[in-house]
Amino acid sequence: GGGGGQQGRGRGGPGGSVRGTWSVGTALLHLQASLGAASPRPPEAPPPSGPEEAAPQAGWWLHRGTPGLPRGGRLMALEAQPLLWLALWTLAVLARSSGEDADGGWRRPGPGAPAAVTEEEHCTVERRADLSYAEFVQRYAFSRPVILQGLTDNSRFRDLCTRQRLLASFGDSVVRLSTANTYSYQKVDLPFEKYVEQMLHPQDPISMGNDTLYFFGDNNFTEWASLFRHYSPPPFSLLGTTPAYSFGIAGAGSGVPFHWHGPGFSEVIYGRKRWFLYPPEKTPKFHPNKTTLAWLQDTYPALTPSARPLECTIQAGEVLYFPDRWWHATLNLDTSVFISTFLG
Numbered sequence: 632g633g634g635g636g637q638q639g640r641g642r643g644g645p646g647g648s649v650r651g652t653w654s655v656g657t658a659l660l661h662l663q664a665s666l667g668a669a670s671p672r673p674p675e676a677p678p679p680s681g682p683e684e685a686a687p688q689a690g691w692w693l694h695r696g697t698p699g700l701p702r703g704g705r706l707m708a709l710e711a712q713p714l715l716w717l718a719l720w721t722l723a724v725l726a727r728s729s730g731e732d733a734d735g736g737w738r739r740p741g742p743g744a745p746a747a748v749t750e751e752e753h754c755t756v757e758r759r760a761d762l763s764y765a766e767f768v769q770r771y772a773f774s775r776p777v778i779l780q781g782l783t784d785n786s787r788f789r790d791l792c793t794r795q796r797l798l799a800s801f802g803d804s805v806v807r808l809s810t811a812n813t814y815s816y817q818k819v820d821l822p823f824e825k826y827v828e829q830m831l832h833p834q835d836p837i838s839m840g841n842d843t844l845y846f847f848g849d850n851n852f853t854e855w856a857s858l859f860r861h862y863s864p865p866p867f868s869l870l871g872t873t874p875a876y877s878f879g880i881a882g883a884g885s886g887v888p889f890h891w892h893g894p895g896f897s898e899v900i901y902g903r904k905r906w907f908l909y910p911p912e913k914t915p916k917f918h919p920n921k922t923t924l925a926w927l928q929d930t931y932p933a934l935t936p937s938a939r940p941l942e943c944t945i946q947a948g949e950v951l952y953f954p955d956r957w958w959h960a961t962l963n964l965d966t967s968v969f970i971s972t973f974l975g
């Protein structure tokens with residue numbers, strides 16, 4: 632089997648935004664404190680010395696000079712104003728982006744999220760941060776899944792995939808949704824904005840796969856070219872294959888039930904995605920029209936240890952590689968943005 636235990640997770644997780652907010656908040660306080668030291672508050676009734684100094688108001692130290700200070704100090708405060716504005720603007724931008732950074736504005740699990748949407752107890756897919764192409768080919772490409780860390784820098788792509796930016800760029804574009812059952816044939820077309828605003832909610836655990844619409848694949852690469860050209864796929868190719876992208880966004884608790892096809896990579900951009908994998912010779916027990924969530928609740932708990940799949944939750948920035956014809960099913964633990972590179 633390919634189980635190698637869980638190796639070096641090394642990702643920030645939900646704590647990231649808290650840390651970000653703390654440091655920006657702290658910087659603001661420091662800035663305010665040092666400014667306060669350089670520009671003391673005005674005396675109770677500042678002596679009017681000209682029309683433009685007559686009425687200090689709240690925030691006066693931001694807009695005006697520093698009445699009552701000796702000329703040198705006042706000049707310093709005046710000169711500091713553009714810098715101060717720049718610093719405040721930078722901090723505001725940082726605060727906004729650090730808050731958005733953890734989930735890109737895509738919702739984390741809320742009160743409506745299904746209870747079973749949790750990470751596995753033990754990740755049984757190897758995590759590799761330092762994998763060479765030679766070792767990839769020799770040890771994984773034809774025999775077992777692996778999670779790749781730090782292979783590419785997709786931070787620009789990630790920035791373009793925030794909820795706000797995708798809606799601004801592609802809100803009116805029509806996207807094609809598939810049903811989330813193993814043999815999915817039904818397609819539904821609707822504007823991307825409508826999908827995001829009205830359909831991107833946590834999975835209902837009792838819905839059947841053919842009633843669950845999933846945005847993954849069927850992408851319009853012409854219309855969305857300005858986005859996809861910023862994606863760097865994993866740099867490991869397989870002889871005789873051509874890479875093809877499949878981009879998706881789906882709600883917490885949604886996923887695709889067991890199926891198989893050719894080899895490929897799947898990267899999480901925002902959110903977390905739990906994977907279940909079986910080698911080609913070990914067909915899993917599953918109902919093709921039940922969701923992964925239903926399978927996890929109804930079938931998974933009764934599996935003996937030897938009947939369990941390989942499994943792991945892929946964090947944002949990680950890439951899972953699945954070899955040819957391996958059975959796999961997915962479960963989004965959060966509202967997730969993700970992209971696969973199929974090697975067909």
Ligand SMILES: O=C(O)CCC(=O)C(=O)O
Binds near residue numbers: 895962969
């Ligand atoms: O990302 C998903 O949820 C589905 C991925 C998948 O099944 C695939 O890449 O074949």
